[in-house]
Amino acid sequence: MFKKINNIPIRFKLIIGFVLIITINSISGIMSVNIMKQLGDLVNLTYDKALMSGTFAQAAKFDYSQYDSSIKGGLLSHQQDELSKFQARSTRIYSTLLEDLKVVEERALSPKSAGLIHEIIENLKLVEVEKNNAFALKAQQLASNKLDLSIEMRKNWEAGKLKNSLYKNLTALSDDAAEVGYHFRLSSEETNKKNLNRIIYILALCIAIGLILSIVISYLVITPLFKLQNVCKKVGEGDYETRSDIDSRDEFGTLAKSFNFMLNTIEEKDKNISSLLASLPFGLFYFDEKGIISKERSQATDIIFKDFSKYVTLIDFYNDHNCTKRKIQNVIDATFKELIPFESAVFLFPDLIETKTQDEKKFIQLSFKPKYGINEKLERVILIAEDVTEKNKALAESSALTERVERVSKVSYDIPGFKEFLPAIRSLFILNISILSGPSSDLGSDFKRNLHSIKGLLGIFSFNSCSTLIHELEDFIDNDLDHNISEILIKLQSAHALFEEQADDLTKLLALNTESGLKYYNSKKIDHIKQIVKKNNNIEMLNAITDLDKFPISKVLAKYSNHAATIAKKLEDKKVHLIFDPSDEISFEEAHRIDSAIIHILNNSIDHGIENQTERAGKNKNETGEIRISCKRYPDQSLEFKIADDGQGINAEYLLEKAIKLGLVNKSQADSISEKDKLDLIFISGLSSKDEASETSGRGVGMDAVKHYIESIGGTINLFTKLGLGTTFSLKIPATDMT
Amino acid sequence: MKTCLILLLTFSAVTHAEVFRMVQADKTFLGNITDKEAAAASDDNDFEEKHKIENLNVKVGDSIQFINRDEVSHNVSGWVNEKNIFDVKIQAPGATNDRVIELKTKGEYIIQCAIHPKMKIKLKVE
Structure with missing residues (x-):
């Protein structure tokens, strides 16, 4: 039912509502008119019947006494013309009396009055006949001059019973008229009261129905408006998914449908924009004349700038990237007030900024594009941010x-x-x-x-x-x-x-x-020559060619210079210089075999052997420590490398003490251990001469690994040390198979 | 015993409220007459003149018995300063329609018949 009503178009709803109100008002009006008509009738009736019958009953009574007195006057008259005068008068009054009684009869309000009037008229007619007889007799007497009979005639008239009952009846008639009139008044009073009440009820009903109808109409019209308003509000707050739920078939239903259609379009556009913004590879956002940064931005913006959402204004943004506050405000003002051309104005914005995160440093290139409004006034500035770190690097x-x-x-x-x-x-x-x-x-x-x-x-x-x-x-x-x-x-x-x-x-x-x-030279070509020479079995030649592979150690081991410098740099207050002493030449392959060993020994020497600069200064040593590397080739092609530092040397007793502490050496055996064996403790796993491990060495896994490796390729390792002067490691490496 | 009797009498004298017999006959208020007298009143002008009441004084608490012995109906009501104090309602002639009105408030009343305005007396309630 309610739905059906809802489907009626609003204009019809309004018309129906107003028609209903008008109808109700008309009905009440008609009812009021009826009541007024009743009231009017009552007034007429009161006037016509009650008042007229009362008045004319009284008049009849008065007429009768006139009539009576004129008859009496006639009966006492002495002359003929006097008699005829009284006769004429009484006749005239008689007709008036009849007329008056006729009026009362027509308006008789009670059966009693009607009966009375009837009796009165009948009696009156008899009295008139009696009068006429009396007057005729009088005329005869006047003619015969028998005046003495006059008094008697009058007395006879007075004593007439008919006449007395007539008078009584007339009085009764007027009394009855008065009483009936009074009753009439009472009943009309009551009717008036009732009608007044009726009018009041009708009025109250009209007001009530009118109010209810107005409320219903307002509800039908206003409710959908409120619903639409709520939807508008939600959309305004950014919730594009809200839809109006009005499904009636009236104008509001149509409006709501159009509205929802519009919202669909907006939502789709919003999604399109969002996906566009998401797919943009560069940072994109805009700011207005107050420097307030838009909420809309490409997703890349958040990747390029960490916590971008914390920037409310462009000033915040620049401020966070080490640009002064006031200057930016001025530039924004200058840009939007168009004091200078846009291109010149945006040139004043810092366009290359640096962002630093924990692990990397990025360079961001900013470019500015104007967005003009309808009146060609600058509305906003679009800012494009591009990460140019890679680009710069490539460049x-x-x-x-x-x-x-x-x-x-x-x-x-x-x-x-x-x-x-x-x-x-x-x-x-x-x-x-x-x-x-x-x-x-x-x-x-x-x-x-x-x-x-x-x-x-x-x-x-x-x-x-x-x-x-x-x-x-x-x-x-x-x-x-x-x-x-x-x-x-x-x-x-x-x-x-x-x-x-x-x-x-x-x-x-x-x-x-x-x-x-x-x-x-190309090593393949040399290999080829080697093969040829081998075939000819010319050892001298073979040696000469094999010698082609060999280079001075300063060349082959050059990379350790850098390594040493790097290690020294890591340690505080230490400087090391690597020196290659005149040596026999070696090949890169040979150097490669002992690569890890040399690195370990160098690390060890720089970390533990070489003292820091202040210490060295105190010992009258050159502040820069020296590590000398030399190599000697024996006739059997075995090599002996010597790596000597000028550091503090190794304290054999300290090593022993530490070994005892760690349970590597029995305390009872300690005395019998030779000086060399004590030093060899350095090659035992788990022992470091330093108390604390450093980044470079000290974990006690270095030297034993070196020793193990050298021995595994058939070599030997020895160390010589002099406290305060330095340590020399000597590595003997057997020759590789020539073939 | 004697004192008791006196007290009782005094009390009854104080508390005893009088009922005034007001007879309506021949469209006039006639005081304290019998029904027989009332029936004859319309034919006896002298009697009427003798018993006709135009002013009356009573005390608060007293009552008036309105008795219609006339040939026509009457509707008597009491007014103080044009304000209606009591209404006897319509009394058709006859012994069954007598009504008693108790006068509870002080004031100068006008007692009048609504049908026959000439029937009018001044009543003083003290």
């Missing part, structure tokens, strides 16, 4: 490649020049590094001049990246008034390392051995 790599090609071509044109250039640069680097490492650590004019020379020289052979590093270092020195020496040293060393790397690259590439003029 740097490609430029490094270009630089390398340029360098190679330059060097290949002037190899002699490069050979002179190399030691010159190196000496300058070492000179400056030694200035920084020196006790005074003063950046004198020499340092700066050297630096400048390095930069100048680097340019000759296109060591551009290295040259840039030096340039940056110069800037740093100029700006850094505190002269942070360690910082400068690190920068200089990294420039040096880069240079060495690039120089090494060039040397290898162009087969330049700057020290002995070595040349590279």
Whole structure:
């Protein structure tokens, strides 16, 4: 039922409602009119019947006494004309009396009155006849002059019984009229009261029905409006999934359907935008004239910037990336007030920012696009953020490649020049590094001049990246008034390392051995020659060719220089310099066999052997520790490597003590252990001469592994130490099978 | 015993409320007459004139018995300052329609018949 009503179009609902209200009002009006008509009738009736019958009954009574007196007057008259005058008068009054009685008769309100009137008229007619007889007799008497009979006639008239009952009846008639009139009044009073009450009831009913109808109409009209309003509110809050649930078939139902359709479109568009934003590979968001950053942004934005949602305004954003607050506000103002062209204005925004997370550093390139409103006023600025870290890296790599090609071509044109250039640069680097490492650590004019020379020289052979590093270092020195020496040293060393790397690259590439003029050969071809020589059984030749593989140890073991430096850098306050003593040449294969052993021994020497700089200074030793490596080849092709440091040596007693503590040696045996055996304890697993483990060594698994390995390839390892002067490891390695 | 009797008498004298007999006959208020006298009253003008009441004084608590011995109906009511105090309602002629009205409030009343306005007396209740 309710649903059916709901389906009626609103305009009909309204019309029906108003028609109903009007109908009810009309009915009440008609009822009121009826009541008024009744009231009017009552007034007429009261006037016509009660008042008229009462008045005319009284008038009749008065007429009768006039009639009576005129008859009496006639009977007493002395002359004929006097008699005829009274006669005429009485006749006239008689007719009036009849007329009056007729009025009362017509309006008789009670059967009693009707009966009375009837009796009165009948009697009156008899009295009239009696009168006429009396008057005729009187006329005869007047004619015969018998005047003495007059008094008697009158007396007779007075005594007439008929006449008396007539008078009584007339009185009764008027009394009855009065009483009936009074009753009439009472009943009309009651009717009035009832009608008044009826009108009040009708009015009250009308008001009540009108109110109910109004409420129903309002409910039918307003409820769907409220529903739509609620939906609007929810959509406004960003909930695009809300739909109106109005399903009636009236105008609101149609409106709700259109509304839902609109919401579908909006939701779809929102989803499209979201998916677009999600798929964008770069950060994208916008800000308005107040600098407030939009909630809409590409998902990439959140990947590029950590916790992007915490930025409310562009100022917050820049502030978090080390840009001053006030400046940004000014730029935003200038941009939106269009004080300067948009392109110039956005140029004032910092466009390359750095983000730092725990493990990486990213460079973000920002670009700005304007969005104009309808009146061509700048509405918002769209900001596109791109992670250019990789791009920069790739760019740097490609430029490094270009630089390398340029360098190679330059060097290949002037190899002699490069050979002179190399030691010159190196000496300058070492000179400056030694200035920084020196006790005074003063950046004198020499340092700066050297630096400048390095930069100048680097340019000759296109060591551009290295040259840039030096340039940056110069800037740093100029700006850094505190002269942070360690910082400068690190920068200089990294420039040096880069240079060495690039120089090494060039040397290898162009087969330049700057020290002995070595040349590279194809090992396969050498193998082939070896096979031929072997066939001819020419040992001398074979040896000579085999010798082709061999190079000075400074070349073969060069990589350990870097390794040593790296290890020393990790440890605080330590410096080590690796020196290759004049030795027999070895092949890379031979070096490779003992690679891990050498690394272990070097680690051990740098960590435990070489003292730190202050300690060394106290012992009158050079601050930079030295590790010397040499190699001797025996006729049976076995090799003996010696790795000697100038550190503090190994304390044999300390080792023994520690071994006893760890239960590796029986205390009772301790006295009988020779000095050499005590030192050999270092090769026992689980023993470290240092109390604390460092990153480099000290876990007690180093030297025993070395010993185990050397022995496994048929070699021996020995150590010689002098407290305070240093330790030498000696490794004897048997020859490899020549074939 | 004597005192008791006196007290009883005094008490009864104090508490005894009088009932005034008001007879309506020949469209006039006639005080304290018998039914027989009332029946003859309309023919005897002198008698009527003698018993006709125009002013009456009573005490609070007293009552008036309205007796219609007329040939017509009457409707007597009492008014103080045009405010209706009592209404005897319509009394048709006859002994069965007598009614007693107790006067509870002080004031100067006008007692009048609604059908015959000439029947009018001034009543003082003290």
